[in-house]
Structures are given as structure tokens and as C-alpha cells.
Amino acid sequence: MKELSTDAWAVVLVGMILLVFILGIVGRSDYDDAVAQQDIYCEFVDLWGQTNGRDGHPDFRGIYETACTDGQ
Numbered sequence: 001m002k003e004l005s006t007d008a009w010a011v012v013l014v015g016m017i018l019l020v021f022i023l024g025i026v027g028r029s030d031y032d033d034a035v036a037q038q039d040i041y042c043e044f045v046d047l048w049g050q051t052n053g054r055d056g057h058p059d060f061r062g063i064y065e066t067a068c069t070d071g072q
């Protein structure tokens with residue numbers, strides 16, 4: 001069996017580091033999108049309550065009391 005040279009191991013190591021870095025960026029982007037979606041959901045449920053159902057939407061997920069009122 002042929003052994004890998006030091007240069008080949010360096011390429012493999014750099015490739016693995018880049019893969020982990022890219023996965024970290026993608027994961028952070030997914031998290032940011034989820035947080036933004038929840039913020040929009042909370043705003044629309046709040047708007048629904050303020051306008052007596054004329055604008056926004058009701059709490060169809062049933063999470064407004066726990067997810068949207070903490071810290072607000």
C-alpha cells in the first residue's frame with residue numbers, strides 16, 4: 001500500500017478544516033433565518049391582537065405566550 005506524503009496529508013487537513021468552516025457558516029445562516037422567521041411570526045401575532053384580527057394572523061402555532069413574550 002502506498003503511503004501518503006506530507007504534502008498530501010496537509011491537503012487533506014486543509015480540506016477538512018475548510019469543510020468544518022463552511023458547515024459552521026451554513027449552520028449559523030440557518031439559525032439566523034429561523035430567528036428572523038420567529039420574530040416576524042411574533043410581530044404578526046401581536047399585530048393581530050392590536051387590530052382585533054384585522055391585520056396580522058392569529059397564534060396558529062400556539063407558541064406566542066412562551067416564545068414571543070419573553071423579554072418583551
